[in-house]
Amino acid sequence: MSLPAVANQKTAFLCNNDYAVLVSENTKSPLWSAENLTEEQIEAARQTARTGHFIPDKRLPSSMQAMLSDYHGSGYDRGHMTPSGDEPDTRSQNQSFLLSNIVPQTAALNRGAWEGVESAVRGGGPTRKARYLSSQALAIIRMKLNKLSAPITSQSPPSHGRPFMTP
Numbered sequence: 001m002s003l004p005a006v007a008n009q010k011t012a013f014l015c016n017n018d019y020a021v022l023v024s025e026n027t028k029s030p031l032w033s034a035e036n037l038t039e040e041q042i043e044a045a046r047q048t049a050r051t052g053h054f055i056p057d058k059r060l061p062s063s064m065q066a067m068l069s070d071y072h073g074s075g076y077d078r079g080h081m082t083p084s085g086d087e088p089d090t091r092s093q094n095q096s097f098l099l100s101n102i103v104p105q106t107a108a109l110n111r112g113a114w115e116g117v118e119s120a121v122r123g124g125g126p127t128r129k130a131r132y133l134s135s136q137a138l139a140i141i142r143m144k145l146n147k148l149s150a151p152i153t154s155q156s157p158p159s160h161g162r163p164f165m166t167p
Contacts, residue, residue, distance in 0.1 A: 044088030079105030
């Protein structure tokens, strides 16, 4: 599998137990995330208690690390690129809360349409045994799953200049 090219910016590719992300130094957030979501993982995730807390990813140099203070008072939610609800065990669940997997999102999107997309993907279909998923923070995404359609665009929030997703 080849990785998407990213011009004119420093990036870091990070592998976690159940997903990978490409983080941008420009935005201190993921450009994309990818996971292979199986039926077994979905079932295990349903049995896993949600215990994660957002934390900076210390694997990144400080010039690439998002901090919790970046979100305080910004008016934006911390939105998962790879959803915490996909993670099949406590370690993977905790990794999903690393800020390297998080982008600023409006509350309406994060708690509404985006959560709906995440749930619809987990619902899948009867013939799908595995789903290869990727999220891109800097692209327009149109997904029609279970009659859900959510166009997503990238813009800069006034508080900290990072990309975020808005309906």
